[in-house]
Amino acid sequence: MTPARIERLRQVLARRQPDLTVLTDYVHKGRNLSAIIRTADAVGISDVHCVIGDSDYKRFLGTSMGSHSWVDVHRYRELAPPVELLKTQGYQIVAAHLSPTAVDFHEVDYTKPTALMLGAERVGISEQGEAYADVHITVPMVGMVESFNVSVAAGIILTEARHQRQQAGLYDQQRIDQATYDRLFFEWGHPKVRDFCLANQLAYPPLREDGEIDNPSAWYAQARELLAARAANAS
Structure with missing residues (x-):
């Protein structure tokens, strides 16, 4: 972004x-x-x-x-x-x-x-x-x-x-709770990763202060390992 x-x-x-x-x-x-x-x-x-x-x-x-x-x-x-x-x-x-x-x-x-x-x-x-x-x-x-x-x-x-x-000043300060703010920021900023996580029941990866995914290569590798383990357990 x-x-x-x-x-x-x-x-x-x-x-x-x-x-x-x-x-x-x-x-x-x-x-x-x-x-x-x-x-x-x-x-x-x-x-x-x-x-x-x-x-x-x-x-x-x-x-x-x-x-x-x-x-x-x-x-x-x-x-x-x-x-x-x-x-x-x-x-x-x-x-x-x-x-x-x-x-x-x-x-x-x-x-x-x-x-x-x-x-x-x-x-x-x-x-x-x-x-x-x-x-x-x-x-x-x-x-x-x-x-x-x-x-x-x-x-x-x-x-x-x-x-x-x-x-009344209701637009002058953050009014949604921080958890909702963080979730929406991720979902709006990274819609493809959001869809991947939701489809595979994965937690969203952490973000850096600049809004980008922290160490995306490592996260994707970890996600693939988790999905492979799930598939093996299901077979």
């Missing part, structure tokens, strides 16, 4: 927001999911939770064009598991949903642990999602159309979340 690349990775990781996420409630169009994930990365989100059916998820994976490179997408078939997980972790569930109780999206405090819930195109948030939400929000409009595209709405709301967090 070049020094500029290393510095870029460090800057991005130092601004990741571990307590801001997106939860999609059966958003099924791959292009919208990909746009939401790109926006999530742009505001420092590392994890997105997607409730989506099998066939729609396969189509999304086929058209994601690398959007998973910087954001971990956690897939679910039902809404209850991710909501329960996030609520247990102290997140407020903020649903983009036009209801009688909905408030202007600016009125929410996004410096709190927040999960933005987004519903499917035309259908919106499900009844289950509506009930799970702690607050419903809406983006004011003055035109003839009734709603923004879901990915556009995500961009508008997450930009407000980023602004509030910027004002």
Whole structure:
């Protein structure tokens, strides 16, 4: 890696927001999911939770064009598991949903642990999602159309979340734990070695201060010996 690349990775990781996420409630169009994930990365989100059916998820994976490179997408078939997980972790569930109780999206405090819930195109948030939400929000409009595209709405709301967090200084210091920082730095900086290690259930090799693998020839030799020993024991 070049020094500029290393510095870029460090800057991005130092601004990741571990307590801001997106939860999609059966958003099924791959292009919208990909746009939401790109926006999530742009505001420092590392994890997105997607409730989506099998066939729609396969189509999304086929058209994601690398959007998973910087954001971990956690897939679910039902809404209850991710909501329960996030609520247990102290997140407020903020649903983009036009209801009688909905408030202007600016009125929410996004410096709190927040999960933005987004519903499917035309259908919106499900009844289950509506009930799970702690607050419903809406983006004011003055035109003839009734709603923004879901990915556009995500961009508008997450930009407000980023602004509030910027004002509160939440991008001014590293907020993810060091173990997560080190893991992501390795995975982003050495994707081929990451894939090799994951495929073969190997621990990541140590890195030097310049971000490169420490003594790569020795590590690869050791890895080959370990894999050969495994194969011999299995035969």
